[in-house]
Structure formats: structure tokens, C-alpha cells
Amino acid sequence: MTTTVNPVLRVAPAAPAEAAAHFRAGLAFHTDVSDVAAALAAGGDPGFVLVDSRSTEAWDQGHVPGALHLPTTLVTEQAGQLLDRSVPVVTYCWGPGCNGAARAALALAELGYHVKEMLGGFEYWVREGLEFETWRGRERRAPDPLTAPVDAADCGC
DSSP: OOOOOOOOTTOOOOOOHHHHHHHHHHHHHHHHHOOOHHHHHHHHHHEEEEEOOOOHHHHHBBBBBEEEEEEEHHHHHHHHHHHHHHHHHHEEETTTTTTHHHHHHHHHTTTTTEEHHHHHHTHHHHHEEEEEEEEEEEEOOOOOOSSSSSSSSSSSO
């Protein structure tokens, strides 16, 4: 008799302790748009610096209010003048299809900074209906119902 195992369970789940270690480690390296927005909205010092690692053209097109502009290509050259090594850094780029934030985070970590990457990047910041700045001023778009609840303060994650 042949038993067919579905694709999800073809490789068995990790033991609970291994899974906990894996996910704990992931949270040490990543944060998300919702958590960053909540920290910034709380007022006062959020305890980190948010760094937009995209080009000047991308920055001008739109960026998170309060973010520091430090393109990935300039991290090694300018980080020491712009950032305090005692303050954690959160990097972001365009979105899930771009690894610029990961490359910027790597460069910062190699320079001795504590760093996390904001998953979703600028794309999900805008898609979740959060305010952003452009060269024209501040803007906000309606939340995308595929990424954020339209009638709730947060996703409840």
C-alpha cells in the first residue's frame, strides 16, 4: 500500500525547541512596517534610527517621515558621520523584491552597528495606508485590503 504525503508535511516540522530558536533568531534580524509605525507613532525616542537605503531619486519619490537617507552604496563612507553605534538601526528599501535593505544592514553590521531590516520596505509602508513624504509634501493612500485591515488600527499580529 502506498501512502501519499502532502507537500506541506513531506519534510516534517522541526521540533518545538528548534522552531522557537529559529523564529526567535529571525525576530532579532527583522521587524515589520506595522511595528516600526507603532514605535514611531508612540512619540518620543523610538530607540532606533530608521534608514532608507535607496537612491536619491527613490527617496524624492517617497520615504517614511523621520527616516534618515543613507543609500546602500554610501553606507561604508558615510555611516560613521551620520549614525551613533550605540543606537540600533532599522533599514528599509523598496520592498520584498529588493535586497538593498539587507545589503545596507550587512554593511552596517560589518561596521559594528546593531541592525534590523524592516520587512516590506517602502512598498508595504504605503500599501498599509501610512503617511509618507515626497518632494511635494506629505501624502497618504488608502490601505490595501490585501496587506492591512481597512477598518482597524492594526492587523492584530
